[in-house]
Amino acid sequence: MSYAVPPTRTAAVVRQLRNEIVTGELRPGTLIKDAELASRLGVSITPVREAIAQLSVEGLIDIAPNRTRHVTRVTQKNALELIDVMSVLACAGFEWGVDNLTETHVALMRQRQKEFVEALRAGNVLAASAAGADFSTIVILASGNRELQSMVDLVVARTMRILAMTAESNLWGTWIEGHEAILTLLEAxxxxxxxxxxxxxYVDHRNLVERELFEDQ
Known part of the structure; x- marks a missing residue:
């Protein structure tokens, strides 16, 4: 029988704040106050400060010279560069793995697509993100290159945090339609x-991000 090891208080705070940033609950520019966070999360100041330091390293929280902290603001350059990097890595992995796919792989991709769509309908962005990422992961792992998958995971996570897409975002449609088309082609x-x-x-996603998220920049 296995047991899940509970996270440290710092890890729990990091996870909670990261999730709030991903889902847009903590919007870019939001002022982060240690005492308020500690009170809301029911922890002491120390794990909050340690979590903020970790999220600062990840680029999710900006710490100004006067020590004030804000959720990192999204810039067009930052978001588009991440999408470009993710495209290069993920498309390479897909190319290397696609010819190795079996019927079992494709069936699993079909299941992940179903979970992806259902999670969005339920408003569960985190579950949708995980299922959507797994769709590509199945193909990339079929290439046998686990190092590439590790790199893709990092960039995908960073991109999702930066974009902070809600369940209602128009950006999801590109992936839903694209995945369905890919499955039809693979099954044929x-x-x-x-x-x-x-x-x-990735071309369509980049264009949508540039047009819909940064039309005023």
Whole structure:
């Protein structure tokens, strides 16, 4: 019988704040106050300060010279550069793995797509993000390159935190439609068509992010 090891208070605060940033509950520019956070989360000041330091390293919280802390503001350059990096890494992994996919792999991708859509309908952004990422992970791991998958995981997580997409965001539609098209192509045995469609997802996603999130910049 296995037991889950409870996180430290600092780890728990990091996870909670990270999730709030991902879901947009803590919006870019929000002032972070140690005492208020400690009171709200029911912990002492120390784990809050340690969590803020960790999230600062991750680029999620900015610490000004006067020591004030704010949730990092999203910039067009920052978001688009992350999408570009994610595209290069993920598309390489998809290309290397797509020809190794079996019927079992494709069936699992179909299941992840279902979970992805259902989580969005339920408003669960974190579950949707995990299921959507797993869709690509299945293909990338089929390439046998686990180091690449580790790098993709880091960039995907960073991108999701920066974009902080809500369940109602129009950006999800690009992935839902793209995944469905890829599955249809894979089920028809057209791996090269599936690869081309996967690449197109990133082109469309980047254009939407630039147009809808940064139209005033």
């Amino acid at each position: 045995g057209d791996t090269q068509g599936a690869l081309a469609r996967y690449r197109q997802i």
